[in-house]
Amino acid sequence: MYRYDEFDERFVRERVEQFSDQVARRLDGSLTEDEFKPLRLKNGVYLQLHAYMLRIAIPYGTLSSRQLRQLALIGERYDRGYGHFTTRTNLQFNWPKLRDVPEILGLLADVEMHCIQTSGNCIRNVTADHFAGIARDEIEDPRPTAELIRQWSSQHPEFSYLPRKFKIAVTGAEQDRAVIKAHDIGLRIRRHPDTHETCYEVSVGGGLGRTPMIGKVVRDYLPKADLLAYLEAIMRVYNLEGRRDNKYKARVKILVHETGLEEFTRRVEAEFAELDGPSINADPAEVSRIAAYFAPPTYRALPERSTALETARAGNPDFDRWVEVNTTAHKQPGYAAITISLKPVGEAPGDATSEQMRLVADLAEEFSFSEIRVTHAQNLVLPHVKLSDLFAIWRRLGEAGLSSANIGLITDIIACPGLDYCALATARSIPIAQAIARRFAEDTRQKEIGELNIKISGCINACGHHHVGHIGILGLEKRGIESYQITLGGDATQDAAIGEILVPGLAAEEVPDAIERIVAVYLEQRQAGESFIENVRRLGLAPFKAAFLELDRAA
Amino acid sequence: MLLDRNGPASDSWTHSDGAAIGNIPLALVPWEALPEALANRVPGQQIGVVVPGSLAIAEIEALLPELALIAIGFPAYSDGRGFSLARRLRRAGFTGRLRASGPLIVDQFAYALFCGFDEIALPASSAGRQPAEQWQRALSHVGARYQRGYGDGGNILDQRRAKRLAQAAG
Numbered sequence: 194m195y196r197y198d199e200f201d202e203r204f205v206r207e208r209v210e211q212f213s214d215q216v217a218r219r220l221d222g223s224l225t226e227d228e229f230k231p232l233r234l235k236n237g238v239y240l241q242l243h244a245y246m247l248r249i250a251i252p253y254g255t256l257s258s259r260q261l262r263q264l265a266l267i268g269e270r271y272d273r274g275y276g277h278f279t280t281r282t283n284l285q286f287n288w289p290k291l292r293d294v295p296e297i298l299g300l301l302a303d304v305e306m307h308c309i310q311t312s313g314n315c316i317r318n319v320t321a322d323h324f325a326g327i328a329r330d331e332i333e334d335p336r337p338t339a340e341l342i343r344q345w346s347s348q349h350p351e352f353s354y355l356p357r358k359f360k361i362a363v364t365g366a367e368q369d370r371a372v373i374k375a376h377d378i379g380l381r382i383r384r385h386p387d388t389h390e391t392c393y394e395v396s397v398g399g400g401l402g403r404t405p406m407i408g409k410v411v412r413d414y415l416p417k418a419d420l421l422a423y424l425e426a427i428m429r430v431y432n433l434e435g436r437r438d439n440k441y442k443a444r445v446k447i448l449v450h451e452t453g454l455e456e457f458t459r460r461v462e463a464e465f466a467e468l469d470g471p472s473i474n475a476d477p478a479e480v481s482r483i484a485a486y487f488a489p490p491t492y493r494a495l496p497e498r499s500t501a502l503e504t505a506r507a508g509n510p511d512f513d514r515w516v517e518v519n520t521t522a523h524k525q526p527g528y529a530a531i532t533i534s535l536k537p538v539g540e541a542p543g544d545a546t547s548e549q550m551r552l553v554a555d556l557a558e559e560f561s562f563s564e565i566r567v568t569h570a571q572n573l574v575l576p577h578v579k580l581s582d583l584f585a586i587w588r589r590l591g592e593a594g595l596s597s598a599n600i601g602l603i604t605d606i607i608a609c610p611g612l613d614y615c616a617l618a619t620a621r622s623i624p625i626a627q628a629i630a631r632r633f634a635e636d637t638r639q640k641e642i643g644e645l646n647i648k649i650s651g652c653i654n655a656c657g658h659h660h661v662g663h664i665g666i667l668g669l670e671k672r673g674i675e676s677y678q679i680t681l682g683g684d685a686t687q688d689a690a691i692g693e694i695l696v697p698g699l700a701a702e703e704v705p706d707a708i709e710r711i712v713a714v715y716l717e718q719r720q721a722g723e724s725f726i727e728n729v730r731r732l733g734l735a736p737f738k739a740a741f742l743e744l745d746r747a748a
Numbered sequence: 749m750l751l752d753r754n755g756p757a758s759d760s761w762t763h764s765d766g767a768a769i770g771n772i773p774l775a776l777v778p779w780e781a782l783p784e785a786l787a788n789r790v791p792g793q794q795i796g797v798v799v800p801g802s803l804a805i806a807e808i809e810a811l812l813p814e815l816a817l818i819a820i821g822f823p824a825y826s827d828g829r830g831f832s833l834a835r836r837l838r839r840a841g842f843t844g845r846l847r848a849s850g851p852l853i854v855d856q857f858a859y860a861l862f863c864g865f866d867e868i869a870l871p872a873s874s875a876g877r878q879p880a881e882q883w884q885r886a887l888s889h890v891g892a893r894y895q896r897g898y899g900d901g902g903n904i905l906d907q908r909r910a911k912r913l914a915q916a917a918g
Contacts, residue, residue: 200892200904211889215855223877228853231826314826344894344904350862351835351898354828421896432832433802467839472897478912479905 194257194564195340195486197305204347205302208309212236213295235315235353237308238294241616247286247294248311249301253321253339253363254282254567258554261565263304265550267297276550278535278543280607280658281360282320282567283311287614309347314355316346316428322364322371323568326487327523327530327576333382333391335365337484338420341475345421352428356435357443359428360400367687372569374408374689375399375661377445378427385414392416397427397457398449401655405691406446411458418480419465422473426465430457490562490577495527499580512587514636515598520583527580531561533573533590534597534605538634541623542608543571552593556586569658570607570646572600602639603647603712604630607658611651611668612675618651620668620675625649625704632705633712642712645725646685661685663726664711665692666704677704681711681737682729695737707741714740749875751857752867753887756880759869761796761817769793776819779803786814798849801829805836812842819869822850831863838864854882858890862898 197205212232219229233239237248249264256264264284268276271293272286279285289297301307311318321339322328342361346352352359362371365382373379379396392414399408415423427445434452436442449457475483506513521530533553536542545553557565557575560582566574578586590596599605606629609615611622626649633639648662652669659665665680676698683692699707712725714737719728729737750759761776767784769775776796777785785795796817799808808818818837820830834846848860849869860868870878892904 198908200907203891204894204904207889207891211855211886214885214889218854218878218882223879223882224853225877228825232853232855347894348890349895350859350893351831351895352828353859354826354831354856429832429835433829437827437829469897474896475905476909479908482908482912 194255195252195336195483201305201344202302205305205307205309208236208307208348209295209298209302212298216291216295231313231354234313235310236294236298237311238291239312239616241287241614242612242618243614244288245291245294246614247289247297247308248279249284249286249306249308250311250318251282251284251306251567252343253319253325253336254323254569255336256565256567257304258558258563258565260304260306261550261554261557263300263306265547265554267300268547268550271297274548275544275546277541277610278545278567278571278573280569280571280609280656281311281318282323282569283318284567285610287610312358313353314357314359315353316342316349316355316359316361319343319346320360320362320371320376320569322366322369323566323574324370324521324530324576325365325566326489327521327525327528328366328368328370329522329524330367331365331524332367332384333365334484334487335363335371335380335382336487337480338365338380338382338393338417339363340483340486341420341480342424345424345475349428352432355428355432356437357440357445359431359445369685369687369689370568372658372661372685372689373399374687375401375405375658375685376408378424379408382417383414390416393420395423395427397461398446398454399689400444400446401658401660402444403441403653403655404444404447405655405660406450407689407691408446409449409454411454411461418474418477419470421475422468422470423461423465425473426461426468429464430460434460489525490564492525492528492577493579495525495579497526499527501581502583505584509584511598512584514640515587515596516583518598518602518640519600523577525577528577529580529583531575531578531583531586532568532600533575533595534599535572535595536599536605536630537594537597538604538630539627540594541610541613542606542626545573549593549595552589552595556589560586570605572605598636599639601644601646603633603642603645603708604639606630606647606649607662608649609651609656611649611657615651617654618668619653619670620651620677621701622649622651622657622668625666625668625677625701628701628705629708632709642716643724645712647708648683658685659683660691661689662692663729664708669698671698675701677701679704679707679711681734682726684726693734695734696741710740711737749870749872749880750867751870751880751883753861755884757867769795774816776817782811786811796845799833801827801833803833805833805840808837809840812837812840812844815842815844817845817847818842819847819849820865822848822852825851825853825856831859834860834864854878854886857883857886861887862893862895 395412396408561575608622608626612618650657661683680692767781794816
């Protein structure tokens, strides 16, 4: 994991002092509320429905045990004993007091954390593949790139007052687990076919929100050394030319769309050509310095298989199932990555209590080199676990209600906080997720259905990624009543796609039945081995629509 | 109120609504009036221009050697175009004074200096609430930055590099 040096440490401490000064200037009237707002947002402080909300950055979703314990402490001392992991792999506390915020920022700085740029019209927390450094399909670890971008984007003198927010994600694997095509900039590390050097494929203009778009490739093979200069070129074109007349048309995706990919690319390349790369890019020694922090931990040489694990699996069907669903193959023989589900049936997706955070921190310390990852699907990962330790970990997770075996299945639902917390929401998300999870709670049924991503947003801003859910649910408000739109066929992977509307408006209590109906069509029509999304791609929406028409006629 | 990195400064430029600049020694004219003002210029007279943040660099590039001051208008503190235009003007070789003109906030002072501005011209409504000492104090909250090429020295990447070289040497 990356560790702060003296410069990072001083930088973050300065931000705490700076924010304290900003709060003081707001309180004495030097700053208007309007002027203070972007400053507090850039420090992660939102004003929500019932209280302030504090959003803590977890850069590329990586945490140490020490950091997670500190988050548990903050949750206990300044909040109500729990926190919410978000689709940007951040952690939100929903009930802190504004006067406590500078103190919380100090506690975060103590463990090399901050809330910088978790909101506001600036470059947000950079995300990456949660299986970085461990996935077998990885070409190169994306974390050094993500850390370089984290530093470069922090308090950028030129790009802190952008037309709108700006999100960057990085993956270094064949399978995209970081949703890079739904980001303002998505970077994919790949090998050049001729030189075999690792390069970046650069996509721009993806995004969800009210105008969902899939990112478009502006550079197929960017030499890695040119990264910061190329990012500067993209950002400068966007900062100067992005629309500022209408905040709903201000994201870079609209600029790319309205300018056209070819012309946008031409402008970026023209700007890039003007730049003096060597005076902007990080020098190779700096890149190596960062990369060294992400060297693999000292694994033990182990056989590919573990007899202890196989015996435990054979003797315990629940454990067997959990291993099948919640663990991922590791580069290193004899190890696995565990995904800890924060989606127990009936709970708010992505929430964890301080006690649970401490348990996960302890387990990471004992079994996973003190490292934890947060996934964009709002779960936690213990990245490097010996196969022979899985059973002990599973039992301890079970005692804390954290052993749900549902990763990637129908009850592993992404949901934003929705109208229960959020000032922007038009409908509730959490109760919908809970109702669906209860309906499909039974393990054998979930297993039979297989991989199916449901994603729920409580408003058009799409924090719950509904556009790229296999089944997407969007909560709207129609004449004072919550109404839910269902989309089908979205995909968050390398085959990224925006879902199409299947049903325009359902009452909250009708949603579980609607999901049931969709699933029934799939189970009836699927071919052997065909997943839900493959089935939707093959059949299109028609049979699913037909099922809803029948329902209407019957009623 | 006019501020530079040393504190409050006096503005020796005279705003002119059009190109009728007579023999004003330091004449600041609107962008639209610039060609005519340059044509009217008398020997020894210096010309400055007020431009919008949306100005394309290509439109002004050829005129840069004629200008002693460019004031980039910020319609609102939240409109960051001026930062990028300043960078492009400096890159194009403009060596005169660069002024950020508009309701900026204290917290943008360091950014403006790093992007190549020399001074900030604040409207009275902002200046009244944000006295000069707040602007100076805000600078002290912004030390080394991560970005290379913004302002003189002091960036973290180059400091790390210097440290590495010193260690290797010593």
